[in-house]
Amino acid sequence: MTTEATRQPKKILIVSAHPEPRSLNSTMTSFAVEQLRAAGHEVRVSDLYAMKWKAAVDADDFPDHTADQPLDVLAAHEQATLAGRLTPDVASEQEKVRWSDAVILQFPMWWFSMPAILKGWIDRVFTNGFAHGPAVPPPYSEGALGGRRALVSVTIGARESSFSDRGIHGRLADVLFPVQHGLLWFTGMAPLEPFAMYGTVGLTEEQFTAAKHEYRRRLDGLFTDEPVPFRSLADDYNRDMRLRPGLEAPGTIGLDIHVRSRA
Numbered sequence: 001m002t003t004e005a006t007r008q009p010k011k012i013l014i015v016s017a018h019p020e021p022r023s024l025n026s027t028m029t030s031f032a033v034e035q036l037r038a039a040g041h042e043v044r045v046s047d048l049y050a051m052k053w054k055a056a057v058d059a060d061d062f063p064d065h066t067a068d069q070p071l072d073v074l075a076a077h078e079q080a081t082l083a084g085r086l087t088p089d090v091a092s093e094q095e096k097v098r099w100s101d102a103v104i105l106q107f108p109m110w111w112f113s114m115p116a117i118l119k120g121w122i123d124r125v126f127t128n129g130f131a132h133g134p135a136v137p138p139p140y141s142e143g144a145l146g147g148r149r150a151l152v153s154v155t156i157g158a159r160e161s162s163f164s165d166r167g168i169h170g171r172l173a174d175v176l177f178p179v180q181h182g183l184l185w186f187t188g189m190a191p192l193e194p195f196a197m198y199g200t201v202g203l204t205e206e207q208f209t210a211a212k213h214e215y216r217r218r219l220d221g222l223f224t225d226e227p228v229p230f231r232s233l234a235d236d237y238n239r240d241m242r243l244r245p246g247l248e249a250p251g252t253i254g255l256d257i258h259v260r261s262r263a
């Protein structure tokens, strides 16, 4: 339902990962920018290849690190984050995430995951002290980045049937669980159902048009669609982080036990 509140202009960060500016992924990023701005929202884009984003975490990320000490990345991230001593590229991306009401990750599926440059954006930007860790609210539901929505927009070479219940690649919800649950939900964001374009190798003009139509609908619902109802750490798990017995509907198996049943 559209209300006055949902029509309010929002701030959206799109993180886009494709090396070719004329690619399908780059086209979908431009399309989202156009649609969201037309709806009155503010949009910023981190085009990782265009920015020549440094993907690997290493000692150069920590100006205060000295070579005589072993590099403990978790500790160094926390120290640099809390002291305001992150490198300018990382600090700038954290500022964009802080600024945003929603984050869209746009990427091609590469080896059943995201391109390394996007994984490297997460490794370097979602630091201990910013996105997780003892200095921020606990993960899964509260989380450091709470109050933000998140949408994965992924293009996939294979057919949809191969990602279905008996599909050879496993269900898309399971393949993307580490991103949806381990990254977005862990840090407190509210992930929506992913937007997936299948069969992208040899996509026809008709399929492209239909996909844009569907993506427009998903962008329209960015702040109104129900997020995936992942379970809350505080409410549904014991001290060993195991799901309390009897919460899942009978017959629920696999990763589905971590999703509340939709009434």
Ligand SMILES: Cc1cc2nc3c(=O)[nH]c(=O)nc-3n(C[C@H](O)[C@H](O)[C@H](O)COP(=O)(O)OP(=O)(O)OC[C@H]3O[C@@H](n4cnc5c(N)ncnc54)[C@H](O)[C@@H]3O)c2cc1C
Pocket (backbone or CB within 6 Å): 018, 022, 023, 024, 025, 026, 027, 108, 109, 110, 111, 112, 113, 155, 156, 157, 158, 159, 200, 201, 202, 203, 204, 205, 208
């Ligand atoms: C390293 C690597 C690993 C991969 N791993 C997997 C995997 O694990 N699982 C899997 O399923 N797939 C995999 N793939 C396939 C991959 O997911 C697809 O190649 C990707 O989704 C296509 O997106 P793209 O932006 O690169 O498309 P592009 O190559 O840019 O375009 C794809 C097609 O879309 C159409 N198109 C593009 N732009 C437009 C436009 N503006 N207007 C109209 N039509 C357009 C064209 O027909 C084009 O041929 C992999 C590919 C690579 C390179």
